[in-house]
Amino acid sequence: MKRRRSLFVHFSHIRLLAQKFALVILFLSAFVLMLVNKTDTVIIEKTSTVATDVISPVIDVLVIPAKAIASVYDYFKDLKEIHNDNQRLKDENKQLTNLYDRARALEIENRLLSDLLNYVTPPEAEFMTARVIAEEGDAFSHSVIAYVGDKPVKKGQVALSDKGVVGRVDRVGNVYAKIILITDINSKIPVMVEKTRVRGILSGDNSTTPKMIFIPLEAELAIGDRIVTSGVAGVFPAGLPVGRVVSVDKNEIRVKPFSNLDRLEYVKLVNYGLDGILEDEEAGREAK
Structure with a gap:
């Protein structure tokens, strides 16, 4: 053990x-x-x-x-x-x-x-650019004053903006020119509907949307139609953009200008060489 x-x-x-x-x-x-x-x-x-x-x-x-x-x-x-x-x-x-x-x-x-x-x-157009220095818009007239200096400007020349027609030269001074706007009560411009070629007169009434008058009864216009100059009477050449139809009824047709006439700073004064009825008016006044 x-x-x-x-x-x-x-x-x-x-x-x-x-x-x-x-x-x-x-x-x-x-x-x-x-x-x-x-x-x-x-x-x-x-x-x-x-x-x-x-x-x-x-x-x-x-x-x-x-x-x-x-x-x-x-x-x-x-x-x-x-x-x-x-x-x-x-x-x-x-x-x-x-x-x-x-x-x-x-x-x-x-x-x-x-x-x-x-x-x-037709001759080539001559133009100059002028600066707007004053407005004469009131209840009785719509016009502006532009500085033209010593440039050759005469009554009847078309005033344009970058958008289209704004008016025409009414009076010429030494260095200034008075331009009647297309909304002025004294403004009458031969125009037409660009699409249908229906003609009429754009008549200012001191409102922001001048009327289109003397239109054929059978003519049909629609809101949005573009209005251009017709060239009738030899004052404005045909085809210059003016405005667009904004209202249509039985009594009147209103057109809103393409240009903002309340904010003009520069205008182009164009001489198309079309004196037209302006010379006839001046001749009639001298005869009287």
């Missing part, structure tokens, strides 16, 4: 020593693995560097054909784009040539018709 107990104790000591030895072996193994890993990393890095130095020239040589192929591809791609652009320009040139030929044909046709009708081309 004692012998058995002695063997058990002896075996326990051996097992304890074995465990301690195993622990030491484990730590040593871990340390060795760390060293090996570090050594391998350095070796791998050096090997990679050497391999790169050796392989790089080879890769450069192998890449040369690829670069050449890419350059050829880009060349043909650019060549195709140039061809497409050239074709597009040819098409556009052909269209422009056709338009030019049509324009020339219309010009010749217009010249022939003018010769047949004995049509006289």
